[in-house]
Amino acid sequence: MMLKIALRNTLRQKRRTILTSLAMIVGFTLLSFSIGLSDGSYSFVINMFTRNRLGHIQVHHRGYLDKPSLYATINNYQAVGQTIQNVKEVETWTPRIYSVGLGSIGEKSTAIEVVGIDAVREIMATQFDKKIISGRSLSSIPAKESILGKGLAEILKADIDQEIMIVSQGADGSIANDIYTVVGVVDSGDPLRDRMSCYLHIKDAQEFFVLEGRIHEIAVIVSDLSKVSKVTERIKVKLSNSSLAIAPWQEFAKSFYQAMQVDQQGMWIALFIIILVVAVGVLNAVLMSVLERTREYGMLKAVGTKPRQIFWLVLYEVNIIALASVVIGTILALGFPLSTLINYLLAINGIAFPEISYGGMKFQTALYVEVNARSIYIPAITIVVSAMTVSLFPALKAALVTPAKAMRTH
Amino acid sequence: MTSQQVIVTEDLTKTYSANDVPVYALRGINLTIAAGEFTAIVGPSGSGKTTFLNIISGLDQPTEGKVWLSKELISNMNGRQLSDFRRDNIGFIFQAYNLIPVLTVGENIEYIMLLQGIPKIERHQRVVDILEVVGLAGYIDRKPPQLSGGQQQRVAIARAMVSQPTIILADEPTANLDSKTGSELLEMMYQLNKKTGMTFVFSTHDQAVMDRAQRLITLKDGLIDSDNMQE
Numbered sequence: 001m002m003l004k005i006a007l008r009n010t011l012r013q014k015r016r017t018i019l020t021s022l023a024m025i026v027g028f029t030l031l032s033f034s035i036g037l038s039d040g041s042y043s044f045v046i047n048m049f050t051r052n053r054l055g056h057i058q059v060h061h062r063g064y065l066d067k068p069s070l071y072a073t074i075n076n077y078q079a080v081g082q083t084i085q086n087v088k089e090v091e092t093w094t095p096r097i098y099s100v101g102l103g104s105i106g107e108k109s110t111a112i113e114v115v116g117i118d119a120v121r122e123i124m125a126t127q128f129d130k131k132i133i134s135g136r137s138l139s140s141i142p143a144k145e146s147i148l149g150k151g152l153a154e155i156l157k158a159d160i161d162q163e164i165m166i167v168s169q170g171a172d173g174s175i176a177n178d179i180y181t182v183v184g185v186v187d188s189g190d191p192l193r194d195r196m197s198c199y200l201h202i203k204d205a206q207e208f209f210v211l212e213g214r215i216h217e218i219a220v221i222v223s224d225l226s227k228v229s230k231v232t233e234r235i236k237v238k239l240s241n242s243s244l245a246i247a248p249w250q251e252f253a254k255s256f257y258q259a260m261q262v263d264q265q266g267m268w269i270a271l272f273i274i275i276l277v278v279a280v281g282v283l284n285a286v287l288m289s290v291l292e293r294t295r296e297y298g299m300l301k302a303v304g305t306k307p308r309q310i311f312w313l314v315l316y317e318v319n320i321i322a323l324a325s326v327v328i329g330t331i332l333a334l335g336f337p338l339s340t341l342i343n344y345l346l347a348i349n350g351i352a353f354p355e356i357s358y359g360g361m362k363f364q365t366a367l368y369v370e371v372n373a374r375s376i377y378i379p380a381i382t383i384v385v386s387a388m389t390v391s392l393f394p395a396l397k398a399a400l401v402t403p404a405k406a407m408r409t410h
Numbered sequence: 411m412t413s414q415q416v417i418v419t420e421d422l423t424k425t426y427s428a429n430d431v432p433v434y435a436l437r438g439i440n441l442t443i444a445a446g447e448f449t450a451i452v453g454p455s456g457s458g459k460t461t462f463l464n465i466i467s468g469l470d471q472p473t474e475g476k477v478w479l480s481k482e483l484i485s486n487m488n489g490r491q492l493s494d495f496r497r498d499n500i501g502f503i504f505q506a507y508n509l510i511p512v513l514t515v516g517e518n519i520e521y522i523m524l525l526q527g528i529p530k531i532e533r534h535q536r537v538v539d540i541l542e543v544v545g546l547a548g549y550i551d552r553k554p555p556q557l558s559g560g561q562q563q564r565v566a567i568a569r570a571m572v573s574q575p576t577i578i579l580a581d582e583p584t585a586n587l588d589s590k591t592g593s594e595l596l597e598m599m600y601q602l603n604k605k606t607g608m609t610f611v612f613s614t615h616d617q618a619v620m621d622r623a624q625r626l627i628t629l630k631d632g633l634i635d636s637d638n639m640q641e
Contacts, residue, residue: 005510012511303569
């Protein structure tokens with residue numbers, strides 16, 4: 001009976017119910033949109049940072065990340081890579097070699113970081129070819145070619161087809177030195193890295209450093225960013241090699257991950273403000289409704305209704321409106337043609353956004369909306385719980401009316 | 411207290427505080443109302459009629475004194491006990507009807523029985539029967555706003571009586587009605603009183619109620635000014 005009264009009470013003051021519901025629907029939509037926008041944009045930035053450069057997961061020789069060393073290598077990397085490739089939701093992988101040296105073109109010399117890459121796999125994994133701003137990519141077979149980072153090319157005043165001489169130390173203790181033709185210049189978006197990076201074909205790099213069949217890193221790309229942790233665990237199980245360390249991007253790019261987390265706190269503050277505005281609106285409506293019906297609650301108590309029954313009567317009313325609003329909000333977020341169109345446009349094109357930077361890295365990006373389960377269930381729970389919370393006081397007020405006094409009110 | 415006495419008050423006193431000044435609404439009322447009486451409590455505004463009715467119905471607590479209703483000392487009961495006691499023993503008729511506007515006539519009447527835990531079939535039968543008695547058969551699915559004032563008060567009477575309480579307390583039940591409708595309702599309540607033996611206690615200004623009452627108790631300044639049985 002209380003549920004029946006509550007349901008009919010919601011239709012009693014239709015205008016107020018519609019306004020309360022509208023506040024909740026707008027709140028729901030704003031929350032949903034904010035979360036979607038935040039998730040979409042963060043996914044985009046994280047993808048740029050990981051998918052386009054570092055990889056979602058990295059495999060190294062144990063201890064390499066803490067203390068990079070020429071000798072801390074992954075042996076038989078092709079077999080390791082093939083095992084990784086067979087793990088569910090792994091899209092691709094690519095091997096890398098890292099070491100330092102001295103690079104010279106003509107009379108210009110500077111410290112460089114030699115990065116050995118598999119030209120074909122690197123393109124599949126990180127779209128390396130799209131970052132080349134002049135010249136071309138490395139040949140698929142080793143051909144003593146090199147690609148320089150934009151900053152490094154500027155320091156060495158390098159032109160395409162010029163030769164760069166690299167001097168370093170080989171893994172066998174010998175002096176490594178060789179000459180490579182500059183075939184391209186790359187802008188990775190990381191100016192610090194681009195001031196040092198000199199990319200060689202992985203076979204050339206192995207030969208140069210006397211690391212035959214060995215590499216330092218395998219970068220793994222997964223098909224779904226949200227599955228990185230799961231895939232990491234699967235790879236750990238598959239490899240079960242105690243000499244290898246498998247880390248998701250949250251671990252090997254810890255400072256970036258922490259920066260993202262701090263940034264996301266800002267989103268929660270914005271969400272809190274939206275919730276607060278909705279909650280005040282709901283509180284106002286419920287309080288007005290309770291005050292208007294004081295006489296009725298007095299009568300209900302006079303004839304033997306328990307305070308808790310009246311308490312729930314008020315909460316039922318709020319819940320009915322909140323649940324209806326959430327359903328309407330969800331339909332609007334998912335099914336309404338205009339909303340779908342907006343989401344579609346934002347998901348495809350994003351909102352133009354100025355260049356942003358994380359830890360010195362620049363991202364020419366856009367704001368993208370991602371409609372996911374989180375962007376529906378968080379607003380839904382938030383709206384219902386906040387509406388319930390602010391209704392506790394009016395419900396308590398209704399439950400505790402003194403019948404004789406309440407029935408004297410008009 | 412004999413088995414015939416349904417309401418007994420002993421030195422009933424009620425004092426309010428208005429701006430730290432004590433206001434004496436009741437100043438020691440000693441009264442006994444027997445089962446089946448049709449009693450009117452009258453008096454000028456501020457004489458203590460409503461306060462008296464509120465206290466003997468357990469809606470308010472006396473400052474001092476005791477109240478027994480159906481042999482139960484209600485002035486010592488806590489809120490929960492009073493709530494259950496009112497539900498099972500007292501029927502209320504209010505001046506402004508106080509029906510639940512979103513419920514139908516049938517549901518309004520059924521409400522208290524639902525609180526009492528009476529099974530659905532019995533509830534429905536009682537609703538049909540009582541609507542017949544109050545002359546509203548066929549109105550079971552109407553909502554209060556669709557009824558006239560007189561019809562709404564009939565529903566309120568039906569609601570008060572359907573749970574078969576010992577006492578019906580009516581606070582100015584005819585005050586919002588025209589004299590003809592008021593007289594009709596009064597006559598109906600009188601007949602129900604005779605037929606069922608339920609005790610009716612009115613608080614009223616209505617001369618027709620005073621004339622019809624079997625017993626007329628007049629309050630003045632919180633005291634019983636007169637207490638007369640009428641022919």
